[in-house]
Amino acid sequence: xxxxxxxxxxxxxxxxxxxxxxxxxxxxxxxxxxxxxxxxxxxxxxxxxxxxxxxxxxxxxxxxxxxxxxxxxxxxxxxxxxxxxxxxxxxxxxxxxxxxxxxxxxxxxxxxxxxxxxxxxxxxxxxxxxxxxxxxxxxxxxxxxxxxxxxxxxxxxxxxxxxxxxxxxxxxxxxxxxxxxxxxxxxxxxxxxxxxxxxxxxxxxxxxxxxxxxxxxxxxxxxxxxxxxxxxxxxxxxxxxxxxxxxxxxxxxxxxxxxxxxxxxxxxxxxxxxxxxxxxxxxxxxxxxxxxxxxxxxxxxxxxxxxxxxxxxxxxxxxxxxxxxxxxxxxxxxxxxxxxxxx
Numbered sequence: 001x002x003x004x005x006x007x008x009x010x011x012x013x014x015x016x017x018x019x020x021x022x023x024x025x026x027x028x029x030x031x032x033x034x035x036x037x038x039x040x041x042x043x044x045x046x047x048x049x050x051x052x053x054x055x056x057x058x059x060x061x062x063x064x065x066x067x068x069x070x071x072x073x074x075x076x077x078x079x080x081x082x083x084x085x086x087x088x089x090x091x092x093x094x095x096x097x098x099x100x101x102x103x104x105x106x107x108x109x110x111x112x113x114x115x116x117x118x119x120x121x122x123x124x125x126x127x128x129x130x131x132x133x134x135x136x137x138x139x140x141x142x143x144x145x146x147x148x149x150x151x152x153x154x155x156x157x158x159x160x161x162x163x164x165x166x167x168x169x170x171x172x173x174x175x176x177x178x179x180x181x182x183x184x185x186x187x188x189x190x191x192x193x194x195x196x197x198x199x200x201x202x203x204x205x206x207x208x209x210x211x212x213x214x215x216x217x218x219x220x221x222x223x224x225x226x227x228x229x230x231x232x233x234x235x236x237x238x239x240x241x242x243x244x245x246x247x248x249x250x251x252x253x254x255x256x257x258x259x260x261x262x263x264x265x266x267x268x269x270x271x272x273x274x275x276x277x278x279x280x281x282x283x284x285x286x287x288x289x290x291x292x293x294x295x296x297x298x299x300x301x302x303x304x305x306x307x308x309x310x311x312x313x314x315x316x317x318x319x320x321x322x323x324x325x326x327x328x329x330x331x332x333x334x335x336x337x338x339x340x341x342x343x
Contacts, residue, residue: 009034009097009307012072014063014087015079016041016050018177019101023078023127024054026296033304036076040066063087067094074098074307076127076300080179081189082106085114092122099303102128102193104317106185108328115317125303125313126320130194131201132298134291135274138284139258140202142267147276149264154203154239156195160254163216163224163246171219172252173245184338186222188213188330192243195256197315197323199230199239202260206230206239208326213334215342216246223336225343230326 011027013020013036020039027036038058041047047059060066063079067090074097077087085105091098098118104126105111118124130136142148162173174180183190200206207230214225224245231238245254255271265278272291276282299315306313313319 008032009073009304010037010071011035011074011076012038012040012063012066013050013056014040014066014075014077014091016043016046017078017080020050020078022293022296023076023300024050025293026300027076028054029297030300030304033308034074038066038069038072041079063090067091067096072096077101085110088114088124089117092118092124095122097122097307098124099127099300100124102126102197102320103189103324103327104320105324108321108324111321111324115321118317123307123313124317125306126315126317127299127303128194128197128315128320128323129295129299131198131315132295132302134294135269135272135284135286136198136202138274139267139269142276142282143202143260147265147280147282148260148262148267148278151203151237151260151262153261154199154237155259155261156199156239156241157257158192158195158241158243158254159247159250159257160245160252161247161250162252162254163219164248165217165219171217174219181220183220183222185331186220187224187226187243187245188327188334191245192226192228192241192330193323193327195241195243196326197320199241200323200326203237203239204232204234205322206232206326208329208333209238211330211333213330213336215336215338215340216244217342221338223334226330226334228330 011034036056039047039051039056040060040063051059075091077100084100088100104114163171165171209229209231212227213223216224226243228241258269260267265276268275272286272288274284
């Protein structure tokens, strides 16, 4: 007996900005079960460029127009985070399945409200791809195997020179992502949110003990320096997180540096190199570019898997809200004042 093939899902993409350069190749690898058939962006040039580059047949000036045209099974929301809540509500109102870039809202309250507004048959998954990076999946396997024993302490650093002006006066982080200039919440909400989610994935639920936020330059209005102390309630494990985008001597493109100190060994991730030292020795190296794109591939593949099987998404809205609660507590304790003079 031949089992009929699952229908190819028709997906509309909302947004045509920088991140879609990674979403669209990932969707292309799923061509046997999903196809991007439309793209919407208020910039006709941006939408037309992506449509031409990836063979998308329909281009719209707004998400509303795209959804009014009908014929979609799902949407992939890649627009700026200020629009996420509205776009999720719009798609949920059409009973479409939704993949939405993190975060679901500009703050926790907005995210909680939009999650409450999504009802079956629409399903929502947060595109939080950092935890899908190959080195973190391998690290999780090592932890589950008990390779380092009981983890007693963890330290994470994310350091970059991206906010330091070069000889020509430009700041690499702002060249790569100009929208950083105007974000009301920057380092924690835009960047460290990934790492908080990944730490939860690796270590379990955490709570914030202390936080300090600062700004290094008047070129931005939000924080680009953060120091955070977290605690795992289950056993008191302490996790320290240091993020700084204005570190002299650091690379313009930051790399994750995570160390887990256990009773049997130390696991260290430094950029794309993963190692274990202690009762046994392990070393594994990853291709950074392939791993970066691969995290988008894996997240989108997981979304489609969940739609096909009905299983819960790993980054379901309820799970992602737990990460956002950590973010909100950091801002509460950090008491960052945008009017304060940069240090």
